[in-house]
Amino acid sequence: MLKMTKMLIAFLLIVSVGGCGKKAKTPNEDNLNPTETPQSQETAQPTAEPEETPASNNDGNEGDIVMEVPDLTSLDSINLIVNKQRPLGEDYEPADLVKPDVPLAKSSVTMRQEAAEAMKIMFDAAKEDGISLMIGSGYRSYDYQKTLYNNYVARDGEEEANRYSAKPGQSEHQTGLAADLSGTSGNCYLKGCFKDTDEGVWLKENAWKYGFILRYPEGKEEITGYIFEPWHYRYFGTEEAQKIFESGLTVEEYYNLQD
Structure with missing residues (x-):
């Protein structure tokens, strides 16, 4: 009996030792897709998304905000900029000068046709609001x-x-795109007090809707080169005038023309 017990114990020890040679499975190995290659621990870690590089305004990508700068130099452009650094030649005269169909201080007043037509629309709108305007000076x-x-x-x-x-x-x-304006009474014409007249207030609040910009605003002499002129309005067209007006900038600032 003792001999049989010893033989059984020996048999069990042999089986136990042989079982230790079997390969152990890696975690979830059975669940791997046969077509996938397991990633190393280093590459398996979540990786940060690459930072997006802001798109250039000039690369034409969809969604870019691009400021379209109009023609500021062509003599035919209604956006032509003239100031102390950008003069006109002595022989220049617009080819499409006409007499605006609005009250004029002098019968000789003329403006470029597009500006004159816009002036008519603006004067009519002002009249509906009880404001009577007059052009004192146009093309020179x-x-x-x-x-x-x-x-x-x-x-x-x-x-x-x-x-x-x-x-x-x-x-x-x-x-031929600028004009000095006043009320038909002529009160405060070419004077700073024009800003406080009904006509001056109306123009400041509404002229941009018709394509005209207050060209030399108050407190901007160092930028524009001229004192505050609440009577001097310049035509840029309705779309461009709205952009300039809403920016709150002078023309020189808006188009980055400061030296």
């Missing part, structure tokens, strides 16, 4: 501006004249 030739400027220099000196009067070639009036 190079020679006429030269006479005005020289007279101001003789009266106030060159430094002071440069603050409120353009040298010949540097006046927006030569484009």
